[in-house]
Amino acid sequence: MTSLFHKNFGRRILRTIIRVYYFYPIRRLVFWAARHWLGTTRALTLHDGSAWEKFNEQYRWISLAALQSVERAIEKRWLSAQVACRISELWGSAFFPTKERQLAIQEFRLSHGVEPPWFLVISPTRACNLKCSGCYANSGPGSGYSETASLRWDTLDRLITEAKQTWGIRLFVFSGGEPLAYRSQGKDLLDIVEKHADCLFLMFTNGTLIKPEVARRLARLGNLTPALSVEGMQEETDQRRGAGAFEQVLASMERLRQAGVPFGISLTATRANCEQVLAEQLLDFFFAGQGAFYAFVFQYMPIGRFPNFDWMPTPDQRLPFWTRSWEVVRQRRHFLLDFWNHGPLVEGCIAAGREKGYMHVDWNGDVMPCVFMPLVAANLNDIYDRGGSLNDVWESPLFREVRRWQNHYGYGCTEPSKDGNWILACPFRDHYSVFQDWMHSPGTVPQEGVASSDLMSQHFCDEMCAYGAAEAQQGQRLWETAYLNREAGDL
Numbered sequence: 320m321t322s323l324f325h326k327n328f329g330r331r332i333l334r335t336i337i338r339v340y341y342f343y344p345i346r347r348l349v350f351w352a353a354r355h356w357l358g359t360t361r362a363l364t365l366h367d368g369s370a371w372e373k374f375n376e377q378y379r380w381i382s383l384a385a386l387q388s389v390e391r392a393i394e395k396r397w398l399s400a401q402v403a404c405r406i407s408e409l410w411g412s413a414f415f416p417t418k419e420r421q422l423a424i425q426e427f428r429l430s431h432g433v434e435p436p437w438f439l440v441i442s443p444t445r446a447c448n449l450k451c452s453g454c455y456a457n458s459g460p461g462s463g464y465s466e467t468a469s470l471r472w473d474t475l476d477r478l479i480t481e482a483k484q485t486w487g488i489r490l491f492v493f494s495g496g497e498p499l500a501y502r503s504q505g506k507d508l509l510d511i512v513e514k515h516a517d518c519l520f521l522m523f524t525n526g527t528l529i530k531p532e533v534a535r536r537l538a539r540l541g542n543l544t545p546a547l548s549v550e551g552m553q554e555e556t557d558q559r560r561g562a563g564a565f566e567q568v569l570a571s572m573e574r575l576r577q578a579g580v581p582f583g584i585s586l587t588a589t590r591a592n593c594e595q596v597l598a599e600q601l602l603d604f605f606f607a608g609q610g611a612f613y614a615f616v617f618q619y620m621p622i623g624r625f626p627n628f629d630w631m632p633t634p635d636q637r638l639p640f641w642t643r644s645w646e647v648v649r650q651r652r653h654f655l656l657d658f659w660n661h662g663p664l665v666e667g668c669i670a671a672g673r674e675k676g677y678m679h680v681d682w683n684g685d686v687m688p689c690v691f692m693p694l695v696a697a698n699l700n701d702i703y704d705r706g707g708s709l710n711d712v713w714e715s716p717l718f719r720e721v722r723r724w725q726n727h728y729g730y731g732c733t734e735p736s737k738d739g740n741w742i743l744a745c746p747f748r749d750h751y752s753v754f755q756d757w758m759h760s761p762g763t764v765p766q767e768g769v770a771s772s773d774l775m776s777q778h779f780c781d782e783m784c785a786y787g788a789a790e791a792q793q794g795q796r797l798w799e800t801a802y803l804n805r806e807a808g809d810l
Contacts, residue, residue: 439479439488439680441470441679442496443495443498447495449525453627456496457768470684474699480515521546537578546583546613547584582610587617631748631786641801659744663741666731671688673721677689687766748786751783
């Protein structure tokens with residue numbers, strides 16, 4: 320199958336199948352069969368045993384939601400056949416890797432005992448044309464983009480090339496700053512996407528720089544999907560991102576729809592809006608009205624520009640928010656991922672290059688375990704200057720400490736237990752005393768310009784530890800009731 324897929328003949332067969340899906344009777348039959356299969360109890364049973372029943376059920380819910388999103392996008396012609404074929408080819412390559420990619424993964428496993436991470440998050444520039452309140456990257460406009468820190472284009476190219484060759488990675492996520500503001504050596508972000516046409520890219524963007532020519536280029540490339548940031552409807556979005564931001568985002572969505580480019584939305588849940596971001600009105604507007612294919616939900620973290628503990632969702636809001644997020648997936652069948660509430664889908668924290676996880680590289684070449692864990696383990700430029708590689712980052716003391724904690728906390732366990740709670744899996748938010756110990760790992764420093772100067776202060780530590788303790792009371796009850804003993808409650 321792998322050999323056939325990577326031949327031109329195999330690609331032509333795949334393109335033909337995808338185009339056939341666009342015929343209504345055939346599409347309806349295929350999607351009906353797929354929904355029926357996914358709805359069975361044996362479908363997508365990724366783990367054996369009754370202890371995994373809730374996890375397997377939620378995998379099926381997410382898969383059905385993704386399927387429904389595809390069907391909706393094709394039915395309304397929001398996804399062009401050309402882009403659908405391209406995406407299918409790339410996802411096919413992910414499931415049926417080339418021999419070279421299989422060899423890279425095997426070599427890493429033989430050397431380290433585990434498989435390499437699945438993807439990288441890269442923030443290629445700190446530049447941004449907006450200055451949003453509470454920005455985790457503390458980005459904003461200056462006198463010009465050229466004066467703002469950015470990765471050199473050849474370094475960015477080398478990073479992606481090495482990740483492909485050494486770790487077999489084919490998925491890359493761009494964050495920022497604003498990725499579309501990236502300029503280096505006469506090239507922009509889409510130049511790197513075009514060069515690495517064998518990879519899939521996801522881009523978190525404020526959505527204001529997707530002009531008609533950008534949308535058309537994205538359609539031609541077919542291997543990047545943008546997630547446009549909104550804070551809710553117009554009032555909430557403009558309040559945080561500036562007057563007129565919401566209308567600019569809607570204009571960009573219209574351009575993407577016309578070009579047939581699949582896109583999603585990115586929402587930040589705060590104490591003030593966590594009931595609104597998953598409200599019926601908002602979901603109908605963006606999914607049914609604007610054509611969003613997916614949604615990512617990030618709960619506010621007190622890092623970056625003027626960290627504010629009062630923006631964090633309260634522990635008492637946790638259970639209603641978890642319940643609502645799964646209602647949206649299960650009942651409305653919207654493809655929504657909430658990295659804190661849906662932590663059990665990935666068995667906890669995925670930072671520090673964990674197997675099936677990722678790591679973060681910023682505009683200075685600083686490498687961190689996570690976007691929301693602003694501790695620098697190494698600098699990519701320094702590593703490359705002395706002839707090193709990504710494996711040197713993976714083996715850094717900080718990354719080893721994080722992975723050791725992940726394994727101790729339950730990742731890779733044969734059976735879920737109350738001692739390893741994947742609802743409370745974030746070291747920064749849920750276990751700050753552990754995070755504070757990591758700040759003293761050899762060679763570890765806070766991220767420049769992003770980590771608060773109070774990050775290591777006693778006040779900051781006391782606030783975060785108190786929050787984690789209060790969060791644990793709600794999160795532990797949720798974990799034991801909903802996941803370890805389903806019949807004990809109806810959550």
